[in-house]
Structure formats: C-alpha cells, structure tokens
Amino acid sequence: MEATVREKSTFALMVAVALIIIAVSLRVLPHPDNFAPITAIAIFGGAVLAFRYAIWVPLLAMIVSDAIIGFHSLVLVTWGCYLLVALAAHRGLAKLSMLKVTTITISASLFFFLVTNLAVWAEGRLYARTWSGLVECYTLALPFFRNTLLGDVFYTAAIFSAYLAALYMGTRLARGRRTPKATSV
Known part of the structure; x- marks a missing residue:
C-alpha cells in the first residue's frame, strides 16, 4: 500500500526545522560511532518536504553540527552524499510504501559507505593507493557500516512512524472540528 505524504505547508516547514534541530x-550528543539520524532525515525530508526544503534539511543539519563538532577534510563528500540521498528520496518516494522506504534506506547506507570510504582511500593519508589499500580501507570500515545501517534503519523507521502517526492524529482532530454537533433548544 502506498501513501502520498508530501507536504507544501507551514506544517512541513515546522517539520523541517524540527528535523534540523533533532x-x-x-x-553532537554522545552516541555510538556512525549511529546518527542524518541519512534518515535526508530520506524523510526528500520524501515528505517540498524540493527546496528536502535538499536543505540534511545540508543545514550537517553544516551546523560540523561547525560544533569540527570540520574534516571530506565534508564536501559527506555533504554531497546526503544531498544525493535526499534527491533520490524526493524522486523515489513521492508515494510511500514500506518496501520503497526500506530499499532506499539500505541503498543509502551502502551508497554512503562505498563513497565515503573510497574518498578516504583516495585521499591517501590512511591507506596506500593500491588495490590492497582499498581492500584494507573497506575491511576496516565494516564495523562502522554495521552501525550506519542499524542507525539508518532505526531512525528512518522512528521518524516515518512518528510523522505518519502525527498526520493520522491531526486528520482525526480536524475531522472532529469540522462536524460540529447540532444542539436542540
């Protein structure tokens, strides 16, 4: 079953701001390595928000949090990955289904792992720029990928569930207000 949830309202803007803050x-709070909500927020923002908000939510979240915890040499690569994830979600999740959200979440985790670790290897500071250096880079990154995947799945499920529950409750409340009961005198 698919559901259309893309918003172009004040509510969507409030959601975008709340997502950035969250x-x-x-x-910036202590958490297990790579167990963070950024990919989930990029997917959610891409699926639910108007295009202009969808691309800015993950970028602003990364810019602000990187300004707090520190920039690194590959920020443009990581920011670019999140931007592409948001764009893919915007394009692929105009209508939601559990299969689509799951597929894009796992794909985004794998995409981020492959691209960012390729960039670490290509930078040449930690690994030799050889085939064995590339294999070593990806091998040593596997424990981080586990946390990335678990965090992405956890946060994506939590964010979409909370949002859909809020929409459901909002719809129920709105229906209750639109049908005032007639009073007899």
Whole structure:
C-alpha cells in the first residue's frame, strides 16, 4: 500500500526545522560511532518536504553540527552524499510504501559507505593507493557500516512512524472540528 505524504505547508516547514534541530542534537550528543539520524532525515525530508526544503534539511543539519563538532577534510563528500540521498528520496518516494522506504534506506547506507570510504582511500593519508589499500580501507570500515545501517534503519523507521502517526492524529482532530454537533433548544 502506498501513501502520498508530501507536504507544501507551514506544517512541513515546522517539520523541517524540527528535523534540523533533532539531527544536530543527536549528532553532537554522545552516541555510538556512525549511529546518527542524518541519512534518515535526508530520506524523510526528500520524501515528505517540498524540493527546496528536502535538499536543505540534511545540508543545514550537517553544516551546523560540523561547525560544533569540527570540520574534516571530506565534508564536501559527506555533504554531497546526503544531498544525493535526499534527491533520490524526493524522486523515489513521492508515494510511500514500506518496501520503497526500506530499499532506499539500505541503498543509502551502502551508497554512503562505498563513497565515503573510497574518498578516504583516495585521499591517501590512511591507506596506500593500491588495490590492497582499498581492500584494507573497506575491511576496516565494516564495523562502522554495521552501525550506519542499524542507525539508518532505526531512525528512518522512528521518524516515518512518528510523522505518519502525527498526520493520522491531526486528520482525526480536524475531522472532529469540522462536524460540529447540532444542539436542540
């Protein structure tokens, strides 16, 4: 079953701002390595928000949190990955289904792992720029990928569930207000 949830309202803007605040907070507070909400927020923002908000939510969350915890030499690579994830979600999740959200979440985790570790290897500071250096880079990154995947799945499920529950409750409340009961005198 698919559901259309893309918003172009004040509510969507409030959601975008709340997501940025939540992402920054969860990223700067102590957490297991790579168990962070940024990919989930990029997917959610891409699926639910208008295009202009969808691309800015993960970027602003990363810029603000990187300003707090420190920039690194590969920020443009990581920011670019999140931007592409948001764009893919915007394009692929105009109508939601559990299969689509799960597929894009796992794909985004794998994409981020492959691209960022390739960039670490290509930088040449930690690993030799050889085939064995590349294999070593990806091998040593596997424990981080586990946390990335677990965090992405956890946060994506939590964010979409909370949002859909809020929409459901909002719809129920709105229906209750639109049908005032007639009173007899």
